[in-house]
Amino acid sequence: MPAPTSAFHGEAGGERAAWWREAVIYQVYVRSFADGNGDGVGDLLGVRTRLPYLRDLGVDALWITPFYASPMADGGYDVTEHREVDPLFGTLGDAEALIAEAHAHGLRVVFDLVPNHSSDRHRWFREALAAGPDSPARERYLFRTGRGEAGRLPPNDWESVFGGPAWTRVTEPDGTPGQWYLHLFDPAQPDLNWRHPEVRTEHEDILRFWLDRGVDGFRVDVAHGMIKHPDLPDVGHTEQIQMLGHTVLPYFDQDEVHEIHRSWRRILDSYPGERMAVAEAWAPTLERLAAYVRPDELHQAFNFHFLGTDWNSKALREVIEGSLRTSALVGAPTTWVLSNHDIRRHVTRYGGGELGVRRARAAALLMLALPGSAYVYQGEELGLEEVLDLPEELLQDPQRLRSADGSSGRDGCRVPLPWQGESSPFGFTPLDLHEGWLPAPQRWRGLSVEAQRGDDTSTWELYRRALKLRRAQPALGDGTLTWQPAPDGVLVFTRAPGFVCTVNTGDEPVVLPRPGALLLASADLDTDAQTTPAGDAAAGTAVDTAGLAAGIGSDVVVLPPDTTAWWATT
Known part of the structure; x- marks a missing residue:
């Protein structure tokens, strides 16, 4: 097939x-x-x-x-x-x-x-338990004799990713305490x-x-x-x-x-x-x-x-x-x-x-x-x-x-x-x-x-539009990026041909030069704003905030906190 x-x-x-x-x-x-x-x-x-x-x-x-x-x-x-x-x-x-x-x-x-690892119910592990110490069947796993008196301690100090020791002692076919086997995860998952x-x-x-x-x-x-x-x-x-x-x-x-x-x-x-x-x-x-x-x-x-x-x-x-x-x-x-x-x-x-x-x-x-x-x-x-x-x-x-x-x-x-x-x-x-x-x-x-499909403000629609744009934009996918100057808390990079990504990771809005035509943003982006937005939605820091009192021109854009925006420059 x-x-x-x-x-x-x-x-x-x-x-x-x-x-x-x-x-x-x-x-x-x-x-x-x-x-x-x-x-x-x-x-x-x-x-x-x-x-x-x-x-x-x-x-x-x-x-x-x-x-x-x-x-x-x-x-x-x-x-x-x-x-x-x-x-x-x-x-x-x-x-x-x-x-x-x-x-x-x-x-x-x-x-x-x-x-x-396998399951402890895998046919190999069952064969290993039945075969006893030092048998060929146990060589498919990591069985070892324990340390200390009568082998009562694990072979080493390794710990399971899930917590506790990474070794479990088995009972041998004759009913006596026997070797230990390694499991870096659960005891039901012996390492091969x-x-x-x-x-x-x-x-x-x-x-x-x-x-x-x-x-x-x-x-x-x-x-x-x-x-x-x-x-x-x-x-x-x-x-x-x-x-x-x-x-x-x-x-x-x-x-x-x-x-x-x-x-x-x-x-x-x-x-x-x-x-x-x-x-x-x-x-x-x-x-x-x-x-x-x-x-x-x-x-x-x-x-x-x-x-x-x-x-x-x-x-x-x-x-x-x-x-x-x-x-x-x-x-x-x-x-x-x-x-x-x-x-x-x-x-x-x-x-x-x-x-x-x-x-x-x-x-x-x-x-x-x-x-x-x-x-x-x-x-x-x-x-x-x-x-x-x-x-x-x-x-x-x-x-x-x-x-x-x-x-x-x-x-x-x-x-x-x-x-x-x-x-x-x-x-x-x-x-x-x-x-x-x-x-x-x-x-x-x-x-x-159901609740999110068709709602332009939803996260589902954000992903759908982003994936559609990613496929349509020749700049996205495999390739390289070029970092651009950016104020503290902000990432700006370009990808050829004709794509810019701006990211504000800070907790205050940032004013940036408008890099092109807006393709998509993770939050509302008022690209036609003429006054400094207030509150959590916007207020500038990339340019001195006091200098924005007279209004924001068409050559800059307010990027709200915790926002990523995609732009097309061609």
């Missing part, structure tokens, strides 16, 4: 870069996107029914989180078989139909791949030994299985984690999760992992249709992150340094400049992202309420104006906040359950989407006959897709 090559978004208007260099890819968290069969859990049928929505929104592709056979200890990221669809989500036929139907709508499809040839062969077969069915690419979960330091040395620190993305840890971002990605790139390149892979890779520096997207490795890597940057012009410029500089060294596009299923929604991170929404809208236009590719997490186009008041008895995230105070759970960004109607589940399930697996708050009534 090879992918078609002529009907995809973004291919009109002459020669363009490879699709993945500038695509806007929409993340579908399957269990929370749309429920097709009425059981309260999102599924592949639900995704299929909403493909016209994604087409109309204007994205180029969708990334679908795991729907494979799984006990669901971690929402499907604990896989027993990558070549089977879990009945909770549908059938293999649904997955194949989804690929074909998405292509018919001009959308490419990226599937999740979970190579760092990627130095074992059978592990590598198995995953190469999985890649080909889905590539043969027409999938356009893969998002590689924990792409930085498959190789561990062979000596398994102590880290020497507690709270190791705080070191992720800042320090080279003996279990993450080891140099040997790149050989795996090179072997996968050869497989991807052997298929027609520009198949790709994007790395979920946490690296301590932008330079080390760039190594994952060298010309013979993966095509993209999520830019978590951008995601984690405060809403501050200086900090944003530094991370944008650093990202573009390091990706250019290896000839790769930079990939921008603001939220995903593992991170608190950025409306909430930016302050919540009206302030958070205002900044999130501005950040969206900034992201979509930057060179490279961008990822949109389902619901951010609606301006959704993190849900922080879910009933405790409904929470399912193992990260929360293993953390000391329960504060690090991810359920709040995974609440099912509001599609229509006046109360939960807001059209998430057919005819609203069943509540979603997590309840949507009543305050989302005004944020549903």
Whole structure:
């Protein structure tokens, strides 16, 4: 089932870069996107029914989180078989139909791949437990004898990303306490030994299985984690999760992992249709992150340094400049992202309420104006906040359950989407006959897709117009930018031909020279203002405020706080 090559978004208007260099890819968290069969859990049928929505929104592709056979200890990221669809989500036929139907709508499809670990119910792990210590079956995983008297202590001090020790001791077949196995996440997710040839062969077969069915690419979960330091040395620190993305840890971002990605790139390149892979890779520096997207490795890597940057012009410029500089060294596009299923929604991170929404809208236009590719997490186009008041008895995230105070759970960004109607589940399930697996708050009534479509002031319409302009503007997508002089708190950059982006990250309005004809703004922009606007909507700082009392001429424009605007100069 090879992918078609002529009907995809973004291919009109002459020669363009490879699709993945500038695509806007929409993340579908399957269990929370749309429920097709009425059981309260999102599924592949639900995704299929909403493909016209994604087409109309204007994205180029969708990334679908795991729907494979799984006990669901971690929402499907604990896989027993990558070549089977879990009945909770549908059938293999649904997955194949989804690929074909998405292509018919001009959308490419990226599937999740979970190579760092398996489920503890995977046939290999069950064989390992039954086989006993030092058996060949245990060599596919990382089993070790414990330290201390009778091996009662873990083999080292490594900690799970979800909290607590990264080792669990097993009971041997004879009933005695035995070896320990490594799990950098939940105990139900034992880490695989990627130095074992059978592990590598198995995953190469999985890649080909889905590539043969027409999938356009893969998002590689924990792409930085498959190789561990062979000596398994102590880290020497507690709270190791705080070191992720800042320090080279003996279990993450080891140099040997790149050989795996090179072997996968050869497989991807052997298929027609520009198949790709994007790395979920946490690296301590932008330079080390760039190594994952060298010309013979993966095509993209999520830019978590951008995601984690405060809403501050200086900090944003530094991370944008650093990202573009390091990706250019290896000839790769930079990939921008603001939220995903593992991170608190950025409306909430930016302050919540009206302030958070205002900044999130501005950040969206900034992201979509930057060179490279961008990822949109389902619901951010609606301006959704993190849900922080879910009933405790409904929470399912193992990260929360293993953390000391329960504060690090991810359920709040995974609440099912509001599609229509006046109360939960807001059209998430057919005819609203069943509540979603997590309840949507009543305050989302005004944020549903139905409520926002056609409302020119809504966040959904902002995204739709931005994506349409991004496709129409030859300056946007792949390429470069040029910074322009700007006052404190403001970013101004140009992209050739004929595009300017202005961003005010400050809490006061700013007056700037009018750079051209307004294309789109994240907030109301009165380009015909003749007096200094007051309050939160406007008042100038780029020019001395006192000097504006006589009025604002047609050659300048007031940029409200927390606002991004796009301009055409030709």
